[in-house]
Amino acid sequence: MILSKWIPSLLGGLLAAQAVSAIDITVNDQSSLSKAAKQVASDMMNYYNDRDSKIIPGKLDGTWWEGGSMFMILIQYWFLTGDTQFNSAVQEGMYWQKGDDDFFPTNYSQYLGNDDQVFWGLAAITAAELNFPEEDGQPSWVSLAQGVFNTQVPRWDTSSCQGGLRWQIWPYQDGYGTKNAISNGGLFQLSARLALYTGNQTYAQWAERIWDWSATTPLLKEKNWNIADSTTTEANCKDHGDWQWTYNYATYISGAAYMYNYTNGTESKWKEGVEGLLGTSEQFYPTKSFGSDDGSVLVEITCESIEKCDRNQRTFKAYFSSWLAWATLIVPGISDTIMPKLQTSAVAATATCVKDGTLCGIQWYKKASDGTDGLEQQMAVLGVLNANMVPLKNKSPYSSNNGGTSKSNPNAGTNSSDTNTLLTKPITTGDRAGAGILTVIFVTGWVVAITWMIRGG
Numbered sequence: 001m002i003l004s005k006w007i008p009s010l011l012g013g014l015l016a017a018q019a020v021s022a023i024d025i026t027v028n029d030q031s032s033l034s035k036a037a038k039q040v041a042s043d044m045m046n047y048y049n050d051r052d053s054k055i056i057p058g059k060l061d062g063t064w065w066e067g068g069s070m071f072m073i074l075i076q077y078w079f080l081t082g083d084t085q086f087n088s089a090v091q092e093g094m095y096w097q098k099g100d101d102d103f104f105p106t107n108y109s110q111y112l113g114n115d116d117q118v119f120w121g122l123a124a125i126t127a128a129e130l131n132f133p134e135e136d137g138q139p140s141w142v143s144l145a146q147g148v149f150n151t152q153v154p155r156w157d158t159s160s161c162q163g164g165l166r167w168q169i170w171p172y173q174d175g176y177g178t179k180n181a182i183s184n185g186g187l188f189q190l191s192a193r194l195a196l197y198t199g200n201q202t203y204a205q206w207a208e209r210i211w212d213w214s215a216t217t218p219l220l221k222e223k224n225w226n227i228a229d230s231t232t233t234e235a236n237c238k239d240h241g242d243w244q245w246t247y248n249y250a251t252y253i254s255g256a257a258y259m260y261n262y263t264n265g266t267e268s269k270w271k272e273g274v275e276g277l278l279g280t281s282e283q284f285y286p287t288k289s290f291g292s293d294d295g296s297v298l299v300e301i302t303c304e305s306i307e308k309c310d311r312n313q314r315t316f317k318a319y320f321s322s323w324l325a326w327a328t329l330i331v332p333g334i335s336d337t338i339m340p341k342l343q344t345s346a347v348a349a350t351a352t353c354v355k356d357g358t359l360c361g362i363q364w365y366k367k368a369s370d371g372t373d374g375l376e377q378q379m380a381v382l383g384v385l386n387a388n389m390v391p392l393k394n395k396s397p398y399s400s401n402n403g404g405t406s407k408s409n410p411n412a413g414t415n416s417s418d419t420n421t422l423l424t425k426p427i428t429t430g431d432r433a434g435a436g437i438l439t440v441i442f443v444t445g446w447v448v449a450i451t452w453m454i455r456g457g
Contacts, residue, residue: 117148153187
């Protein structure tokens with residue numbers, strides 16, 4: 001009976017201690033945000049350092065693409081806070097996974113999708129835009145982004161749907177017959193950012209081509225500014241998978257913002273695109289579907305309500321938050337739409353960081369621990385903290401014309417020594433036939449190799 005008398009007091013004390021250990025922030029206060037971001041980033045890197053695949057720099061357990069997206073968020077963190085403690089890990093991982101200067105390393109190329117590769121390219125262009133330190137003897141950050149562009153553009157597939165990137169690269173992959181928003185939106189964003197950084201019109205032409213093609217499909221419905229997650233070549237890109245994801249919207253918004261800046265605001269389509277997609281993105285701040293949400297907290301609506309977000313989906317809010325925040329620096333008049341809700345989202349997000357003291361959850365609208373933790377949860381919270389520091393830093397991305405130090409190599413990833421001409425051209429019937437022959441050769445060799453291994457040869 002004596003013990004039972006003290007149990008409520010003990011439990012109350014434990015709960016109070018847990019509440020105190022949450023990461024508290026004051027929005028619009030650089031010191032507060034930096035301190036919180038440092039804790040969240042440190043916990044994220046603890047997961048990275050404890051992974052089973054730690055002998056492979058940049059490779060996370062069970063996934064390859066997330067390494068690139070994690071480094072992208074860490075590069076932003078460095079720029080916004082000045083904290084250099086993770087820079088060596090970022091450099092090591094980025095260079096280790098560079099492949100043939102195109103982020104298509106042979107160890108993983110047999111199963112990578114276009115969306116996997118483009119995230120590493122977006123990390124590289126982020127490094128270039130923010131003057132992230134480069135190592136002597138290594139390719140420049142912008143050249144690595146150009147290498148991704150140069151390997152993706154030849155995959156532009158006019159044999160179906162009059163264009164577009166397929167989700168997966170190889171015919172033996174399940175997603176080969178799918179053209180999805182993140183692959184095409186990712187290349188669109190990368191092209192737009194390369195256009196602004198380098199001033200090379202070819203990148204801008206490709207950005208416009210991707211946007212215009214997307215608008216002929218359900219991937220980008222300009223009539224109501226809805227983005228479908230995917231469409232299929234079997235249906236000539238007329239069908240649509242309608243799951244709504246934050247990062248699909250963010251990648252098109254970001255690309256349109258860069259194109260608006262590149263064209264000096266002279267083409268209304270880009271401002272209309274940014275504003276139209278921002279309007280539709282309000283769905284990610286629901287007011288009725290979530291009991292404790294008041295319409296001011298960012299929610300991954302497709303999976304959070306049913307608690308079915310996989311590890312990939314748990315990272316999406318990081319990109320939505322950060323890409324939209326950076327857009328406010330290059331498109332006038334959108335900050336008041338974007339930043340207030342990213343501020344309330346950051347407060348709610350850090351309120352979930354109570355597991356084991358500081359580990360964060362993913363259901364920010366609960367404003368308390370949701371019982372989950374992981375590298376992805378940390379990445380998402382770091383992304384929204386970064387976003388809140390962007391207007392405080394108030395420094396637009398660098399370009400080659402305004403202080404960017406990363407040197408362009410328009411033929412990166414092509415094994416060409418000529419650095420004066422951009423090696424891109426329309427895909428011809430001969431190109432597709434040659435690609436088909438190479439695919440047959442690859443698949444045949446792959447089958448023979450697998451058969452040989454199974455038979456114990």
